[in-house]
Amino acid sequence: MPTLNEVARHAGVTPATVSNVLRERGRVGEATRQRVLEAIEALGYRPHLSARALAEGRPPTIALMVSSIANPFYPEFALAVENALRRSGRFLIICNTDGDPQTGRAYLEQIAGTLSAGVLVMNANLDFADLRATVRRGAPVVLCMWERPLDPPGLPCVAVDFRRAGELAAQHLLTLGHRRVGAIVGSKVSGIHAARYDGFVAAMQAAGLDGAGAPVRYAPDTTQGGYAATSELLARHPDLTAIFATNDLPALGAMQAAADLGLHVPRELSVVGITDIQLARESRPALTTVAVATIEAAELAVELLTELVEAPDSATGAAARVCVVSAPRLVVRASTAGPRGKR
Structure with missing residues (x-):
């Protein structure tokens, strides 16, 4: 495999000039740049990422830690993260924790600062003490899709007003005329979906209903979790005319449960979720949901982390920085309609 020095000799320039051309840095004349690019093409040279990391003191990769x-x-x-990183010449490493804090801790210790210059964290069930320790070791951390913009986590984050998303979902059902609404929360009582449920309860109470007293089930944030929760809710509360789910997967599970129970969605049961994943658009009936700015959040997270990687001295001052994305928006599809009376 040809080396950078061989490219320099072939082009008749210094290795530093080749490096500047590859990184698009420094002042290199157009004729010289073309000569270097021709040498790279002729020799089939490819930059060695490990050598680049050693030379620059940081790897050209970013880690994204997710729970599942x-x-x-x-x-x-x-x-969306990968697309944003590619534009800046960086690469993505995805670390799947399976919701296990010990697995996440191992990733942080083995990857952060060595294989990755920084870490994006997305609901990976990690201890904040471990994340702060990672920052102290020189690897910036940015939290993605933080659910409570008014309650900063003490780490740089990109936040989404998920409480507002819950309000929008409930208000949509109320506008359609639903008053007997069950809720499926895809986390524990104080888990990551708590803000979404808080918004639902607030909207119900604003309409004069007992939102906190509405039938609710806390279930895994999966299609299966939504299926089981809906089956339980309808068995205990057969007068329900609508289901609110704090995420799209449980909402899709709710529609499956309704189908297996012989209920037509939305004629006999309306279902609404939150997020607007691709499956929400492809399901039949298509799922009414509250869309969040996923791409915008990914690009903001990459931008913020890149700033911290490029200027490590600013990490301390950025600890409380919260970037809030555009407001959630209701997307009405075929899974919701007005109630048609008791079944």
Whole structure:
């Protein structure tokens, strides 16, 4: 495999000039740049990433830590992150923790600062003490899709107003005339979806209903979790006319449960979710949901982390920095309609 020095000799320039051309840095004349590019093409030279990392003192990769790559939202987010990183000449490493803090800690210790210059964290069930220790070791950390913009985590983050998303979902059902609404929360009571449920409860109470007293089930954030929760809710509360789910996967599970129970969606049961993953658009009926700015959040997270990687001295001052993405928006599809009376 040809080396950078061989490219320099072939082009009749110094290795530093070849490096500047590859990194698009420094002042290199157009004729010299073309000569270097022709030498690279003729020799089939490819930069050695490990050598580049050693020379620059940091690797050209960024790690994205997620709790479950099986959740289709995370690949969609990862694709947006990868597209943003590629434009800056960096590469992406995806670390799947399976929601296990010990696995996440191992990734942080083995990858952060060595294989990756910084870490993006997406609901990976990691201890904040471990994340702060990672920052102290010289690898910046940015939290992605933080759910409470008004409650900063003490680490740089990109936040989404998920409480507002919950309000929008509930207000949509209320506008359609639903008053008997069950809720499926895809996390524990104080888990990451708590803000979404808080918004739902607030909207119900604003309409004069007992939002906190509405039938609710806390379930895994999966299609299967939504299926089981919906089956339980309808068995105990057969007068429900709508289901609110804090994420799209449980909402899709709710529609599957309704179908197996012989209920037509939306004629006999309306279902609404949050996020707007690709499956929400492809399901039949297509899922009404509250869309969040996934691509914008990914690009902001990459931008913020890149700043911290390029200027490590600014990491301390950025600890409380919160970047809030555009507001959630309701996307009405075929899974919601007005109630048609008791079943």
